[in-house]
Amino acid sequence: MDEPLPERGMILRTAIGIGLYAMAFGASFGAISVGSGLSLGQTIALSLVMFTGASQFAFVGVAASGGSPFAAVPAALLLGVRNAFYGVPISEILHPRGFARLWTAHFVIDETTAMAVSQATPRGKRYAFWATGLTLFCLWQLGTLAGALVGRAVNPADIGLDAAAPAVFLALLWPMLRRPQARWVALGGALVALALVPITPPGIPVLASAIVALVAGLLPARQPMESIDERDSA
């Protein structure tokens, strides 16, 4: 047996705090999802398998806007792209090989990455990744189920749930807007989407906003990149 990890208690307390927060976030997802017309089973499937908040909200947001549900697929995927980039620091910490990659990958999200990279020791990093990942996964499912049951029992508009999705997106977006370039990209994305609302099928305006990110990202950089551990989690 190894020495007990000194910072174990601290990491676990933080992981539980993040998990409780995720449970509330999951409950709002569950309520919005059934309010958008997804079934209980579809809502739970998204939380279990997709298991990445922003993509799940985007999926139900676009699916609810009418038109083909397949328009929601690329929106969810494009928002999930950032998880692929978290794989770089996580691979350095956990060195997953073979089959271990298959289950490790599922837990590579904003919160687990932020927790893992912010620990001082390699053991602390590994412990933080799994403590956060497993706590958050369980509470995310519980929250989703509770929210979906509440959402089914009441008329979503009566409890103001139509304001929930835009408010959640704004809360996710807010910490990313510290740099001026980010604000311009946000403004550009919103304007492109709004301009396309009357002329394209539902789902296309949100997808088209990705072009703003593509153009801004490929322009020559004027300021250094933020490193991954300085980024706020969403």
Place this chain on the structure above:
Amino acid sequence: MSPLWMAVIIAAVGCYLLKLAGVSLPESILNHPKVQRVAQLLPIAMLSALVAVELFDGGRAYSADWRTLAGVAAGVIALLLRRGFLVVFLIAISVTALLRLIT
């Protein structure tokens, strides 16, 4: 299987495969600065577009419910006051619900 179920499964498995790609691909691809910059800006442009569409999209036409707008505006005030996600969420839905109840 309904189209919505198929879309749910494709999107969910796709998001998992993106995570799997992250822990499997050679680092050199993901460490490219331009690739990283685009990846960092993607959620910013798209979340902002989602806010705009949620508030003003009436299905190929613009429409908005002032009660929803007021609720989200109250949420923005909470964000300016550095409140967390949960407070922002609760303020936005309660202001909207309240305005709907009294109007």
